[in-house]
Amino acid sequence: MTEAVLPVAATRHRSLAPRRTGDRLWRLLLALLGLGVVLALFFVARELWELSRPSLRRFGLSFLSSTDWDPTSDAFGALPFAVGTLWTTAIALLLAAPVGLGGAIFLAEMAPPRLRAVLRFPIELLAAIPSVVYGLWGLFVVAPLLRAGLEPRLGALGLSIFEGPPVGVGILCAGLVLAVMVLPTLVSLSIDVLVAVPRSQREGLYALGATRWEAIRLGVLPTARPGLFGAGMLALGRALGETMAVTMVIGNxxxxxxxxxxxxxxxxxxxxxxxxxxxxxxxxxxxxELGLVLLGGTLAVSAVGRLLVRRTLA
Amino acid sequence: MRRRLADRTFTLACGLAVAVALVPLASLLWLLLARGLPVLGWGFLTGLPKPVGEAGGGIGNGLLGSALILALASALGLPVGIGAGLYLAEAGERPLAKAVRFVAEVLGGVPSIVLGLAVYALLVRPMHRFSALAGAVALALVMLPTLARATEEALRLVPRDLREASLALGASEWRSGLLVVARTAAGGIATGVCLALARAAGETAPLLFTALGNQFWNLRPDQPTASLPVQIFTYAISPYPDWQRQAWGAALVLLLLVGLLNLIARFATRSRLGAGAAR
Incomplete structure (x- = not known):
């Protein structure tokens, strides 16, 4: 008799099906709220698509390759902005990557724990500062410095990428401000990735007589590489979409x-x-449609970045 | 010897990187204090902006507008964001939950200007009107990912035993989930709420073409509404020295607000969940 009863109870338990109406509603409600997040992203994409219809229909693929942007004569092409975005983000990452990685290595591998805690706070504070405040700083501090100091000197080098009058605001200024803005993302994520590398890999190399630099180079960085790359991708995603600070210092x-x-x-x-x-x-x-291009780009970049960081941390 | 030298050089370079990273922060904070503090005053915090040419004026309507938009955004965003976090913590590793988690992360990476653009298409164009409500929807979208993630993390820190004890006592699933697990994690959830608010409070881009701005006081959700970040933006790019001066003052106020929210966030976790974890 008991044999007949037990399996029934066991299956019921295993299926975890809620027995009470209240529980069923609760599960349904939570699932709906979870789906709400998915719906939110779906709606964002759909609304952009709907709003950009006339442009999609009229220009087709030539929208992406045209350099004309003249609202008064109905000529619209995305290329100047795509290039502007690529230039500014490239400058930002080139400047921020060495500083961010070096800083992360210092904080994760070298600094004593107390110093790490003390130093990590201000770097995370950088992440909390609103974009518009960075823009204000860029406009009234970075741009004048560029105009008076850095740009005339770079211009004297005679390179074609440093041509033109030193006006301060522009591509270089936007890239510099962006570099500062992506730094905290880069440092925080890189620290997480570095700390996740097993201790034994360092200790093995120390036991063989390696210096700290050798232990990091041979024991830590190879394992951490995909995760560090992912951190870079996430910083790139942030730089691609950053708006206010760039708008204030790029000259438009x-x-x-x-x-x-x-x-x-x-x-x-x-x-x-x-x-x-x-x-x-x-x-x-x-x-x-420019928003759509931006959405596509950032979605791709941040999806790849997340996957890379997660794979290293797991 | 060469190996030692390489090691020293490398250590020095990494330390230098930290120093370089801190220079902009120091410059930024110093200037905010030096240029922002002299502007602050009762009239600045409570007054309306004055027309160009007239000295003085304040950011009172921006502060009130920001508060209104944030309150509306919280009303829309908190239930969905926290609910999504509850769902993620309960559903664990089911395929749907994995998908929701991934989408939440990706949504966090969507540029906020794109969110503003979508809300413009969804609400502002059909209604033919910029409004605080549209701004609030945009900011709610900004808050969702932070809320979902922080809530899930907070709930996962709650020991399983607690939930099982509640179920074993015969409490229903929703009671255990809400009154035992979520309540224990309340501190962590509060942290998430503060962080999400801090992020939303500083956002400018999603408000530019949703809430727009307003020269006057407004408490109606269906009207264009001033906000602190948009005011900073407008003042900063204006050609008038007096407005630029006020931009620094307003930026200092914004940073203090955001910093305060971040501090509360840290405090909320430490006091409640810290005690819970130690037990």
Missing amino acids: SPELPRSLFATGATLSSVIANELTEAVSPLHQAALA
């Missing part, structure tokens, strides 16, 4: 930048600048 001209001193615009900065003044539906649609 819808032209293909000829040098690093030139003013320009990025995908995000032109949207911020023009949407409220865009009266024609086509202009709005073109801006929305």
Whole structure:
């Protein structure tokens, strides 16, 4: 008899099916709220798609390759902004990567625990500062420094990427401010990745007589590489979409930048600048399509970055 | 000898990197204090902006507008964000939960200007009106990922025994989930709420074409509404020295607010969950 009863109870338990109506509703409610997050992303993509319809229909793929951007004659092309975004993010990552990685190695591998705790706080504080405050700082501190000091000196080198009058605001200024802004992301994630590398890999090398630099280079960095790369990707994602600070220091001209001193615009900065003044539906649609390009780019970059970081941490 | 030298050089370079990383922070904080403090005052915090040319004026309507938009955003975002976190913690590693977790992370990586653009298309265009409500929807989207993630992490720190004890006593699943597990994790969830608020409070881009801005006081959710970050932006890029001066003051106020929210976030976790974990 008992044999007949037990399996029934066991299956019921194993299936974990909620028995009471309240529990069923509770599970349903939570699942719906979870799905709400998925729906949110879906709606964002759909709304952008809908808004950009006129532009998608009219320009097709040529939107991506055209350099004309002239709202008064209904000419819209994304290339100047795509190039502006790529230039500024490239400068930001080139400047921030060595500083971020070096800083992370110092904090994770070298600094005594107390110093690490003391130093990590201000670096995380950098991440909490709103973008518009960085923009203010960039506009009134970084740009004048560039105009008076750095740009004339770089211009004297005679390289074609450093051509043009030193106006301060422009591609280089935006790249510099972005570098500061992505630094905390880079440092925090890199520290997480480095700390996740097993101690034994360092100790093995120390036992063989390695110096600290050799232990890090041979024992830590190879294992950490995918995760560090992922941290870079996430920083890249942040730089690609950053809007306010860039809008304030890039000069906002819808032209293909000829040098690093030139003013320009990025995908995000032109949207911020023009949407409220865009009266024609086509202009709005073109801006929305820029948003779509931006969304696609950041989604791809951050998805890859997350997967890489997660694989190393797991 | 050469190996020792390489080691020293490397250590020095890494230490230098930390120093370099701290220079912008020092410069930023110093200037905010030096240029922002002289602007602060009762009139600045409670007054309306004055037209160009007239000296003085304040950011009172921006502060009030930010509070209004954030309150509306919380009303929309907190239930969904915290609920999604509860779901993720309960559902664990099921395929749907994994998908939701991934989407939440990815949503956190979507540029906030894109969120603003989507809300513009969803609400502002059909209603033919910029409004505090539209701004709130955009900020709620900004808050969702932070909320979901922080809530899930806080709930996962609650010992399983606690939940099982509650179930063993005959409490239903939702009672155990809400009154035992979520309650124990309340400190951690509060931390998430503060962090999400701190992030949303500083966001400018999603408000530019949703809440827009306003020169006057406004408490109606269906009207264009001023906000502190947008005011900073407008003042900073204006050609008027007096407005630029006020931008520094407003930026200092914004940073203090954001810093305060971050401090509360740390405090909330330490006091409650810290005690819970030690027990």
